[in-house]
Amino acid sequence: MHETLSNLPLLSGLPAQVLVVLAMVSAGGIILGCIAVGGMFFIWSERKVAGYIQSRYGPMYVGGWHGVLQSLADGVKLLLKEDIWPEKADKPLWRMAPLLVFLGAFLSFVVLPFGPNFVGANLDIGLFYVMATSSLVVMGVISAGWGSNNKWALYGALRGAAQVISYEIPLGLALLPVVMSTGSLNLGTIIQAQAGWIHNWHLLNPLFFVSFWIYVISSLAEVNRVPFDLPETESELVSGYHTEYTGMKFAFFFLGEYADMFVVSAIGVTVFLGGWYSGIPALDVPALFPLIFILKSFFLVFVQIWLRWTLPRLRVDQLMYVCWKVFIPIALANLLLYGVIRTVLS
Amino acid sequence: MISGLIWFLFAGVSVGSAVVVATSKNVVHCGFGLLFTLLGVCAMYAFLGADFLMATQVIVYVGGILVLVLFAVMMTHRIESNRLRDELVQPVAALGAAALVFGLSMLMITRTAWDEKVPGEALPTTSSFGRAFLTDYLFPFEFASVLLLVAMMGAALITREKKEEEDQ
Numbered sequence: 218m219h220e221t222l223s224n225l226p227l228l229s230g231l232p233a234q235v236l237v238v239l240a241m242v243s244a245g246g247i248i249l250g251c252i253a254v255g256g257m258f259f260i261w262s263e264r265k266v267a268g269y270i271q272s273r274y275g276p277m278y279v280g281g282w283h284g285v286l287q288s289l290a291d292g293v294k295l296l297l298k299e300d301i302w303p304e305k306a307d308k309p310l311w312r313m314a315p316l317l318v319f320l321g322a323f324l325s326f327v328v329l330p331f332g333p334n335f336v337g338a339n340l341d342i343g344l345f346y347v348m349a350t351s352s353l354v355v356m357g358v359i360s361a362g363w364g365s366n367n368k369w370a371l372y373g374a375l376r377g378a379a380q381v382i383s384y385e386i387p388l389g390l391a392l393l394p395v396v397m398s399t400g401s402l403n404l405g406t407i408i409q410a411q412a413g414w415i416h417n418w419h420l421l422n423p424l425f426f427v428s429f430w431i432y433v434i435s436s437l438a439e440v441n442r443v444p445f446d447l448p449e450t451e452s453e454l455v456s457g458y459h460t461e462y463t464g465m466k467f468a469f470f471f472l473g474e475y476a477d478m479f480v481v482s483a484i485g486v487t488v489f490l491g492g493w494y495s496g497i498p499a500l501d502v503p504a505l506f507p508l509i510f511i512l513k514s515f516f517l518v519f520v521q522i523w524l525r526w527t528l529p530r531l532r533v534d535q536l537m538y539v540c541w542k543v544f545i546p547i548a549l550a551n552l553l554l555y556g557v558i559r560t561v562l563s
Numbered sequence: 564m565i566s567g568l569i570w571f572l573f574a575g576v577s578v579g580s581a582v583v584v585a586t587s588k589n590v591v592h593c594g595f596g597l598l599f600t601l602l603g604v605c606a607m608y609a610f611l612g613a614d615f616l617m618a619t620q621v622i623v624y625v626g627g628i629l630v631l632v633l634f635a636v637m638m639t640h641r642i643e644s645n646r647l648r649d650e651l652v653q654p655v656a657a658l659g660a661a662a663l664v665f666g667l668s669m670l671m672i673t674r675t676a677w678d679e680k681v682p683g684e685a686l687p688t689t690s691s692f693g694r695a696f697l698t699d700y701l702f703p704f705e706f707a708s709v710l711l712l713v714a715m716m717g718a719a720l721i722t723r724e725k726k727e728e729e730d731q
Contacts, residue, residue, distance in 0.1 A: 234565050310595060341687040342614050349618040352626030356598055359633050363591055375637065378630055385626065402689060 257288035298464035311364030315469035317357030322476035332506035373457025377448030390548035408492030415496030436481035482517030577603025
């Protein structure tokens with residue numbers, strides 16, 4: 218990034234330190250732009266898919282063709298909306314919450330590998346780093362719930378935090394066999410282990426296949442999607458931890474949520490679905506890598522949307538039962554089995 | 564120069580929020596102050612090229628311990644009316660304890676022969692961590708694991724016994 222900028226004729230006269238700052242700011246700007254555009258696209262597609270599943274059209278007017286610019290119009294509306302806050306809110310925490318939620322999603326985007334040379338920061342601990350950034354989202358949710366000074370918000374926040382920290386365990390355990398197999402936490406290395414024909418994808422290894430389903434279901438809980446959307450159950454908690462938020466603050470929660478959906482899908486694609494490889498060696502040209510990666514991730518996001526409009530919601534006790542008594546034992550047994558097989562075979 | 568400025572920014576964040584943790588009278592604000600202190604320390608690790616330690620810091624302290632602390636605080640009845648009192652004895656005792664810890668850690672820092680390296684590119688540290696845990700430090704590593712497992716089982720046992728008493 219820094220080198221690209223210093224090669225531009227317009228900027229070549231600037232001192233190196235200014236260029237470093239410029240490179241940092243523009244890298245951040247690019248990620249922010251991706252999240253905003255991607256988030257708006259996902260919100261539009263969520264409404265269209267919901268409409269299709271419920272035999273109606275969804276947004277049709279704004280932007281001409283099938284209401285494609287509906288999210289942009291909504292964004293402008295949210296920008297212009299009056300910023301209302303509860304009088305007895307804990308102001309610092311209440312203001313900080315949307316930023317923390319958004320920051321968690323933003324930081325994860327930095328390591329997503331769209332192509333071999335098309336990644337914000339090629340960290341050696343990529344997978345571990347993504348697990349770490351999701352902790353910030355939990356803090357944002359707690360901060361929103363407490364700061365709002367509202368019972369619904371607090372209940373939603375407590376549920377959200379309990380759910381996310383519980384499901385982080387099966388999520389991590391499901392990813393571990395793949396890490397053992399590739400011997401690396403670097404997302405690029407994990408993808409390169411799946412090069413070639415489609416049978417090299419980790420999904421098609423029987424033990425990783427089990428891991429994949431545990432990962433997908435746990436990631437639904439991580440991003441508070443149906444059937445695990447207990448933190449924002451509209452029939453009992455109004456809308457949970459973001460009940461009191463309006464305008465741009467609400468928009469940050471909303472964008473953060475959709476960005477998180479993309480992040481968990483992209484990690485699923487990276488670890489199990491061959492990342493930027495298409496599964497057919499003839500199609501694997503570097504120019505197509507980002508496209509393939511994004512299309513696969515969009516497909517997993519679509520699955521999340523599809524499930525949301527299909528499944529009913531679990532109860533709180535069922536949610537915890539599934540996590541602690543079903544997923545964690547299966548994931549642990551799977552990990553142990555993989556370790557044993559690997560040791561025996563080597 | 565710029566990385567120096569950013570270093571001071573993060574150092575300022577950790578120290579500033581640590582002051583909030585120590586002085587704020589609202590327990591929840593203390594908790595969130597601790598969040599920024601931990602994140603600042605995490606940035607320090609990043610500057611030292613300790614990438615694995617950085618992520619572990621966030622997962623263990625922010626994602627685990629801090630969330631549990633805030634949970635406990637929020638589930639306490641009427642937490643906001645019970646503001647922490649600053650009596651005369653408490654600040655003196657706290658200052659004494661802080662001075663003692665500071666003195667001891669300074670003593671340790673100055674007496675240790677550090678293996679000095681120029682901070683540069685973040686080198687992969689994960690594999691060397693793994694190797695060290697499973698060879699040279701196998702016993703402490705396993706010991707800590709068993710200790711944590713026992714603590715976990717103990718916690719589960721305590722909550723279960725209470726539940727049975729309630730049922731009777």
